[in-house]
Amino acid sequence: MYLVHARLRTIPPAHVPDDLRETARAGLRARDRVEHLAVHPQSAEHFTLGFFLLSDSLEEAERHAESVCRRLLGARALPPARLLDVGVPLMPMAVRELRSG
Template sequence: MYLVHAKFLPVPHATFPDDIGELVARGAGPDEAVEHVSVHADAAGGPVLGLYVLASSLVAAERTAAAVCRRAIESVPALRGWSLVRSEVPLIAASGRGHVMPWTDSASRDPFHPF
């Protein structure tokens, strides 16, 4: 399973609908294997969806997430006019001590803890 971040460029003064995660997940086809969608409406640099995709490779997961998000832009009225900026698995730098270091929260500069 891959966590793919899909970054969006909204139309001016627009925000994600409250149920965007559910709408995007429901719009995925059975062959696309989107297991869950998390919403980061206030992410630095613009709104982001995190799509958990079962795929045979990282590239396949990124392509699937992009296709699902583009379909949502076309089918969800609140997303009309939005653009998909990128769809990619985020890279996390290793600390050099055998541990994976999380990114920092851009607002607080505190380490990001996903749990």
């Protein structure tokens, strides 16, 4: 399972709606292989979708998350927005060193 973040910015005059979490999750399909979807609004115009999805590789997970995002945008399960980037969030080395003891 991989965690992939998709960062988006709404297209004015659209804003991040209060019910974004529910509408985004309602747009998912079983074949999307998304185990969990987290929604993180950063401002009235920016938000991040955190996809926990089943995949065979990191690259496949990133491509799949992008595909799901584009489908959700096309189906209007998300507000009108521009997809800024999609990728696995990286953990800083200092945090990894602390965790490894």
